[in-house]
Amino acid sequence: MAVTIKDIAQLANVSIATVSRVLNNSKPVRPELRDKVMRVVEETGFQPNAIARSLVNKETRIIGVMIPDISNNFYSNLLYGVDSVISEYDYSMFLAISDETVEKELKYLRLFKEKQIDGVILASIHFLEGNIHSLHEMQVPMVVTGHDLHGYQIPTVNVNNVQASYDATAYLISQGHRRIACVSGPLWDPPCGLDRMGGYRKAMRAHGLPIPEGFVAEGDFTPKSGYEAVKRIFEEKERPTAIFVATDLMAVGVLNYLHDEGIRVPDDVSVMGFDNLEIASLTRPMLSTVHNDPYMYGRAAGEQLLKQLRNEPIERMSTVPHDLVIRQSVKAVL
Amino acid sequence: MAVTIKDIAQLANVSIATVSRVLNNSKPVRPELRDKVMRVVEETGFQPNAIARSLVNKETRIIGVMIPDISNNFYSNLLYGVDSVISEYDYSMFLAISDETVEKELKYLRLFKEKQIDGVILASIHFLEGNIHSLHEMQVPMVVTGHDLHGYQIPTVNVNNVQASYDATAYLISQGHRRIACVSGPLWDPPCGLDRMGGYRKAMRAHGLPIPEGFVAEGDFTPKSGYEAVKRIFEEKERPTAIFVATDLMAVGVLNYLHDEGIRVPDDVSVMGFDNLEIASLTRPMLSTVHNDPYMYGRAAGEQLLKQLRNEPIERMSTVPHDLVIRQSVKAVL
């Protein structure tokens, strides 16, 4: 049986109220009593029961974080960012892994409420469109990242995917490329699918460049899907001189296809990635890409959430900055 | 204000005990009452308060997982393994990231107790040797992974690092290599440092092969440290024909050094990794390595913990199997 405040009170010959007061510094206590209590606390190795405390305080100091897939480096670094800010304020993390299923997302949302979590961070959730009401019903401070959620009063944290992809494509164009293909993310993931492809299209249009049929292929985040996508592109009659790939992971697949086909990067074709995962600097040639730091997403999301918890004003929509990382996989052409 | 059992009871004209009974199916309730209660529950969107429940049940259905570094793919996959087994039994995860500091480890250990966590999984903790008593004091079901902890009554989950490294080295020898170097993990991490290097040494000795001065270099897990370590080895007079690298991440650094120096793999030198991270199949050439699945670690640890929670008998020390994954980075020599 664990030691309780009651035990401490008896051993120290004071009331449990007094013990509580010295433990929380909530009210002045006569020094001698305070010392006596502290001594007993030391001796017994007493640890307050946070559950009981939460029941009365209505605060758990736990925040729930939901991510679709933890084996994905992007999300684990996002977690790292969240943790780095919340742990500083003595909040801890309840981790919910949804495995990309709406069912689990909804289950964890319910669990968050039941466990009386103080706040929630939702990354790249699927169940939106049709279940947003679940979010509003929550009545729990919350921030979502990886979705735009325009028109809802829920704070979001995101990069400007359209602009970043535009910048990446424009860079390719500035290096003299004109026939530029695109391996996009899956269309069911708006940020990596629609938005990033949108930025690419926008840049091409703005520079008066055509997008031939077969120059755009869709992947599903895995390296393998990048491999397959670029294969489809290269089996067309017309070949690009550069490829913009919507995620680094798929870009690795693209690099591998090119390698396996004996097509040299960047001499024969240039490749531009997106995300700047650790792996981008580990490939040979090293991948030029868009820096999109999940750690910063996490920090930003954590900060927005903490602000809510302190009732400070927050932006409904914060944008985390991006920039281009130029390495070896893009070459200028004449 | 959230809806409580008391509210439900009033609205349904029953006692709170009855509501509790239908919610938990803990005792038979007359169907009409049960229906009435359920209807009110639906209408109000009632969610039970898990905190209050935990206070009386003395069970939180939360298990604490402590890892040193979540940006490391190894640990995030371990988490995935843990989650995959515990979530099936309706346990959820409280995540503690220690950032490799003993201070935070101890802090989270305390927090685990305060939050009345039901069980604890500790991965690659640092504070052992001098603080093991903290673990015993815990009086909480627990399993540790990434440490051997011989002589203590704490269940562990591990690969046999010595044997696995032995096997990897023996494989290199079976391919005709005789001059084999080793890039080991840091010595402060016994499993990846001492044990893996130990397996290498043992295999060399068993086959009567010498280990020349300068054939062993220590890295610290990062690709960069692998790069530097193998550089030191290759700057010696005598060159190896094969290298056993204690972790894949460092092996990527090794591969990159070799690439940058124009030394071909596997034609000029063979490289054998350890871990079988995703990246091992993404490098060119693809890395031959030891399969050491953190996901399985996680699953095994989770299973051992669940057994304890059910008071089932457990093994004090469970070994997760390893095997060799042969890809392209090793070549047979005559």
Place this chain on the structure above:
DNA sequence: GTGAAAGCGCTAACAC
């Protein structure tokens, strides 16, 4: 400054 007592939301005897 200190203690007695109420109550947080729930479960589990215990009576009926």
Place this chain on the structure above:
DNA sequence: GTGTTAGCGCTTTCAC
């Protein structure tokens, strides 16, 4: 089968 009640470990009025 159902309701009443004690109590989980804590914080916080409210008296003194």
